[in-house]
Amino acid sequence: MIKFYDLKKVNQRYEAAFHEKFEQFMQRGWYILGDEVALFEENFANYCQSKHCVGVGNGLDALVLIFKAYIELGKLEKGDEVIVPANTYIASILAILQADLVPVLVEPKLETFNLNPDLIVEKITSKTKAILVVHLYGQLTEMDKIEAIAKQNNLLVIEDAAQSHGTDSGVKSSESGVGIAKAYSFYPSKNLGCLGDGGAVVTNDDDLNSIIRAMRNYGSEKKYVNDFIGINSRLDELQAAFLNVKLPDLDADNQKRREIANRYLDEIKNDKVALPFYDGSTNHVFHLFVIRTENRNELQEYLKENGIETMIHYPVPPHQQKALKEFNSLSFPITEKIHREVLSLPISPELAEEEVSRIIYALNHY
Numbered sequence: 001m002i003k004f005y006d007l008k009k010v011n012q013r014y015e016a017a018f019h020e021k022f023e024q025f026m027q028r029g030w031y032i033l034g035d036e037v038a039l040f041e042e043n044f045a046n047y048c049q050s051k052h053c054v055g056v057g058n059g060l061d062a063l064v065l066i067f068k069a070y071i072e073l074g075k076l077e078k079g080d081e082v083i084v085p086a087n088t089y090i091a092s093i094l095a096i097l098q099a100d101l102v103p104v105l106v107e108p109k110l111e112t113f114n115l116n117p118d119l120i121v122e123k124i125t126s127k128t129k130a131i132l133v134v135h136l137y138g139q140l141t142e143m144d145k146i147e148a149i150a151k152q153n154n155l156l157v158i159e160d161a162a163q164s165h166g167t168d169s170g171v172k173s174s175e176s177g178v179g180i181a182k183a184y185s186f187y188p189s190k191n192l193g194c195l196g197d198g199g200a201v202v203t204n205d206d207d208l209n210s211i212i213r214a215m216r217n218y219g220s221e222k223k224y225v226n227d228f229i230g231i232n233s234r235l236d237e238l239q240a241a242f243l244n245v246k247l248p249d250l251d252a253d254n255q256k257r258r259e260i261a262n263r264y265l266d267e268i269k270n271d272k273v274a275l276p277f278y279d280g281s282t283n284h285v286f287h288l289f290v291i292r293t294e295n296r297n298e299l300q301e302y303l304k305e306n307g308i309e310t311m312i313h314y315p316v317p318p319h320q321q322k323a324l325k326e327f328n329s330l331s332f333p334i335t336e337k338i339h340r341e342v343l344s345l346p347i348s349p350e351l352a353e354e355e356v357s358r359i360i361y362a363l364n365h366y
């Protein structure tokens with residue numbers, strides 16, 4: 001069976017280095033917010049060409065902390081509306097709700113699965129204060145258009161980069177002067193994943209950085225001095241050590257994903273399968289390779305019979321989840337179509353050429 005994403009294999013190549021890090025960790029005897037977290041924050045800020053990185057417990061908290069910090073700064077108020085793509089993973093929407101803000105769902109483009117900039121303006125009201133863009137499946141949203149809208153309407157732009165480690169929007173965004181913060185997840189199956197939960201906020205904004213740095217730690221930057229109603233959400237020291245080992249390979253892994261994607265795009269030829277849009281640039285890191293097909297369950301079953309594991313990202317749109325009752329009566333036809341038709345093919349950097357060929361062969365004979 002070709003596994004969808006063989007986590008054991010992905011991390012096996014680092015086993016010796018992980019053991020070494022663990023030895024050092026035991027020797028130091030310092031378990032929370034130690035040298036490895038500080039080093040990772042420096043490494044990842046540099047990698048993102050940003051001024052600051054704050055390590056936090058997970059990607060959801062990274063988003064929540066950004067929103068809460070903007071509230072502390074007076075740039076957002078409880079009850080403000082935040083534009084968000086309707087087809088995102090539900091965590092983006094949960095973060096908005098957890099900060100007592102109001103998510104306003106906007107349809108994506110069917111071709112890119114990302115927020116459709118042309119549909120944003122009609123959703124803007126006097127209460128709209130931010131856009132949460134989600135670079136879904138690893139593809140950068142059309143940031144130039146988003147930023148133009150944001151500037152015109154005086155909106156903050158926040159990026160959910162949980163699936164897009166390695167795309168390069170940070171520098172561009174900061175140059176335009178739009179207040180920007182990016183939330184990352186290091187959930188094990190992400191392009192940069194740890195061996196547990198982890199997340200980070202990346203920003204060029206000094207104030208946002210210092211508030212989030214305190215807020216992840218009970219609202220306290222200086223021990224026993226609490227300036228904010230914070231939470232406990234710190235990047236774990238050991239997970240940071242593992243991330244320090246893995247980060248240098250991120251670009252090469254992303255390149256490998258793009259090479260596999262290019263083979264799929266060139267070689268899969270089947271009218272029943274719609275391939276994803278890709279502009280050929282490095283603005284896609286193919287966290288997922290998502291095709292669409294009308295008889296999704298049938299295709300998934302067929303691939304399984306042919307020894308190929310696939311997954312669905314995601315089977316139920318957020319607005320139809322029981323948790324989001326107040327959204328259940330809304331209709332988002334493009335989002336609903338996406339959730340009905342999408343199927344994710346294996347795209348691990350550990351896939352062998354021969355395995356990619358087998359996947360292509362199976363799809364071409366479906």
Ligand SMILES: Cc1ncc(COP(=O)(O)O)c(C=O)c1O
Nearest residue numbers: 058059060089091092162185187
């Ligand atoms: C788009 C998106 N946002 C946010 C998250 C939340 O990240 P985490 O699982 O680290 O809390 C995820 C992760 O699954 C995600 O895919």
